[in-house]
Amino acid sequence: MKQSPSLIGPSGEETVLPTFLNLPPDKRERVVEAALVEFADKGYQQASLNTIVAASGIAKGSIYQYFRDKKGFFLYLFDFAVARVRRTLVQVKEASAHQDFFTRLEKSLLAGVEFIRRHPRIYGIYLKILFDRHVPRRDELLRAVRRFAADYLGSLLRQGMARGEVRADLPEGTAVFILDALLDRFLQAASVPAFDVALDLDRAASPELEQRIRELVDILRRGLAR
Amino acid sequence: MKQSPSLIGPSGEETVLPTFLNLPPDKRERVVEAALVEFADKGYQQASLNTIVAASGIAKGSIYQYFRDKKGFFLYLFDFAVARVRRTLVQVKEASAHQDFFTRLEKSLLAGVEFIRRHPRIYGIYLKILFDRHVPRRDELLRAVRRFAADYLGSLLRQGMARGEVRADLPEGTAVFILDALLDRFLQAASVPAFDVALDLDRAASPELEQRIRELVDILRRGLAR
DNA sequence: GCTTCATGTGACCACCTGGTCATATCGCGC
DNA sequence: GCGCGATATGACCAGGTGGTCACATGAAGC
Incomplete structure (x- = not known):
């Protein structure tokens, strides 16, 4: 849990102070966990440091x-969450590199669902922004996440085109938009109640999720x- | 602006009191407008009655x-917002009834974009829940909205199938999910900054939006x- | 003219928040 | 043993919130 790259935030302001990094790991985790719970549930504004x-x-x-301050705390947490997501996506991409485009898409959706079910708070923080x-810095944070997702999917798509699995005449931006929209929406529906009345994904067990992904x-x- | 159907909320509690309904229309609109601005921008929890x-x-x-109370105020506003959306969708459906499925889909997307650009606060209230x-009553409110959207799209789809324009072997739930996801996502991307890095829809002028919808x-x- | 009902007002209240800071303890180096 | 740096603590502060309520005004009916 060494997080030295985040000591200096993107704009040069400190998001985390050295004392935090010097803490014993179990104590650090206690702070991070309590903050994840609160920020994911309440969002930035409503999250209360007193609750954490x-x-x-x-x-206090x-x-x-x-x-x-609270903002620095939040930005540190967000960084932490994003890093976790990225690691997962990179792994999925590498592990499915020898498969066809549509299989990789299924694998990405499956991995996404598995991730949010294992890390609901990380996904919750993202949803709340x-x-x-x-x-704070909402546009910048969101753009970074969305850029990463679009690059991931764009890369899959281009590889699929190069291999002759995907039509080469597609407008790439719109195709990426569709993939991105469906991936994110599927995760949201699998994660958030009352979101999806067509499939009720938030209550679905794994076999049904897999079936829906295939469809x-x-x-x-x-x-x-x- | 007679809103008599909402005098009694869905669970039998008063969401609006008679004094409000007796107000001169311009005064009533002032209250509604100030509340729309605040709830759409801040969401339920952060919205401040003092600001309104x-x-x-x-x-006060x-x-x-x-x-x-605040809750009643919010529920009244939400009712008001939903009724506005429904009217629009019903009109689009009727106006495009003689066209093929894919044209109706385009028309729905176009009408959706037009609506959120004309009524950003109504859409904003929805996004905030x-x-x-x-x-308050988040699941119930959201389910009602989502149900309406799913029924609308499901009806379009079934009509498209019946006319031979759409494959009849589709799993209907999943097809509706996809249509719903893309419609809502397109509106979100057209409405919210930093949301979509593939197409930058929030900055797009009408001709480009139309092109993207066609694609x-x-x-x-x-x-x-x- | 008096009473009642309808409507309007804003100071006040208890509670909550993010942030501050005086105080305390511990360990290390000189 | 003393001083300094590191770390920990929680009462306090100013500001904000949703909601209350004593007071005020106007209109209508008797």
Whole structure:
């Protein structure tokens, strides 16, 4: 859990202070876990440092020795969350490199669902910044995540085209948009209640999720037209 | 602006009090407009009645003569917003009834974009409940909206199948999911900054939006596979 | 003219927040 | 043993919130 690359945030301001990095690992994890729970549930604005203090058993003043302020705390957490997501996607991409485009798409969806079910808070933090313009650096953070997802999917798509599995006459931007939209939406529906009334994915067990993923990818493969 | 159907909320509690309904129309609109601005921007929890008071020029105590509490105020606003959306969708459906499935899909997307650009606050209120489980009656409200959208798209799809325009072997739930996902996502991307790095829809002018819609619907029609 | 009902007002209240800071303890080096 | 740096603590502060309520005004009915 060495996080030295985040000591200096993207704009040169400290997001985390040295005291935090010097903590014993179990104590550091306690702070991170309590903050993940609170920020993922409440979003940036409503998340309360007092709640994090109570849940972690750390004194209020100490939190300000670890991070300059609430914003710094949040940005550190977001960095942490994004790094976790990226690692996963890179692994999926490499592990499926020898398979065809549509299989890779299925594998990505499956890995995505597995990730959010194992790390609901990390996904929750991401969801909470989507529509809240008051999150510090929201546009920048979101753009970084979305850029990563688009690059990932764009790369899959180009490889699929090069191998003759995907039509080469596609407008790439729109195709990436569709893939991105469906991937993210599927994860949201699998994660958030009342979101999806067509499939009820948030209550679905693995076999059903897999079936739905196969159907979705098949529709993408063949289109809707008769 | 007679809103008598919402006097009694869905669970029998008053969401709006008679005094509000007796107000002169321009005063009522002032209250609604100030509340729309605040709830759409801040979401339920962060929205401040004090801000609405200041923006509308209505006394704080008077707000409590119009609605029992913040929750009632919000539920009334949500009802109002949903009714507006429904009217629009019903109109689009009827106006495109004689056209083929894919044209109707394009028309729906276009109408959706036009709506959110004309009523950004109504759309904003909807976006703010998606991932916030602390919104009063969130699941119920969201399910009602999503149900309406799914029924609308399901109906289009079944009509398209019946006319031989759409494959009849589609798993309907998954097809509706895809249409729903892409419609909503397109609107989000057209509405919210930094959301979409593939197409930058939030900055797009009408001709480009139309082009993107045509591309998207064409991909749906023909699929991705070579 | 008095009473009642309808409507309007904004100071006040208890509670919550992010952030501050005086105080305390421990370990290390000189 | 003393001083310094590192770390920990929680009461306190100013500002903000949703909601209350005593007071005020106007109109209508008797």
